[in-house]
Amino acid sequence: MIAYHRPRSLQDALAIRATQDVAVIAGGTDVYPAHAGRRAWGDPTHKDVLDITAIPGLDRIEEGVGGWRIGCLVTWSALRHASLPPLFDGLKAAAREVGGTQVQNRGTIVGNLCTASPAGDGIPNLLALDAVVDVASARGRRVLPLGAFLSGYRATALAPDEIVTALLVSRQPRARGGFVKLGARRYLVISIAMAAGVVATDDADRITEARVAVGACSAVARRLPDLEDALRGAALREAAEVPEAAHLDALSPIDDVRASAAYRRDAALTLLRDLLRGLSA
Numbered sequence: 001m002i003a004y005h006r007p008r009s010l011q012d013a014l015a016i017r018a019t020q021d022v023a024v025i026a027g028g029t030d031v032y033p034a035h036a037g038r039r040a041w042g043d044p045t046h047k048d049v050l051d052i053t054a055i056p057g058l059d060r061i062e063e064g065v066g067g068w069r070i071g072c073l074v075t076w077s078a079l080r081h082a083s084l085p086p087l088f089d090g091l092k093a094a095a096r097e098v099g100g101t102q103v104q105n106r107g108t109i110v111g112n113l114c115t116a117s118p119a120g121d122g123i124p125n126l127l128a129l130d131a132v133v134d135v136a137s138a139r140g141r142r143v144l145p146l147g148a149f150l151s152g153y154r155a156t157a158l159a160p161d162e163i164v165t166a167l168l169v170s171r172q173p174r175a176r177g178g179f180v181k182l183g184a185r186r187y188l189v190i191s192i193a194m195a196a197g198v199v200a201t202d203d204a205d206r207i208t209e210a211r212v213a214v215g216a217c218s219a220v221a222r223r224l225p226d227l228e229d230a231l232r233g234a235a236l237r238e239a240a241e242v243p244e245a246a247h248l249d250a251l252s253p254i255d256d257v258r259a260s261a262a263y264r265r266d267a268a269l270t271l272l273r274d275l276l277r278g279l280s281a
Contacts, residue, residue, distance in 0.1 A: 003048040022050040027107040072110040090177030124196035124213035153219040175200040239276040
């Protein structure tokens, strides 16, 4: 029989996590699909459950002097309706694309990250935001850059006794974000390819900083440092002309039921140009 834990403090949750092999649940929108997938391959087992939804304070978006703290229980709907600067426009756009309204009301940004799917809509945006992952355990607290947190296909650097408590995003003046995705249909679809970006500009509207990431085209979503370097100093209105096929060399798309690798690579280039065109508008 599966044990179900619902502690009311982070300390109690970390104590359970330290001594038991449990599945941490926040929104829980991926639990049944994951279980059904395992059963289809002949594995009917399920870990005991650690439900962290009763822990107070983890469902807040808090603004401080240095930036923002997005708690691990913040849902996509809560993020979408939060008062946030244009820096977060890409993540907010993703919030409108993640499943239907029911999923957006329950699913969390941190849960989407911890699933570590290459097609997770939030992950390219968090990379573009240069987000940091705040992790806690009974041993203490540590912070990880998002790139270090994602260790491979559906894999993270999270230790067995740790829980992600929040995402940290630094203040970035004059920055705006964007997000575009391509799927087999307009809504309720897993991405074939997607692109997210954050750009900052000077008084002449030239790009002073650029962070661009592509998802669903590698085992993990990836930043494109060569393209970011090429964008610095460019006029924002001309940024859509900068991306070239060579800028995608860091990607490693595959053939699957949704698209071929070649199609994904071509689509990613088009999406990057669309993304930058949208940011310039």
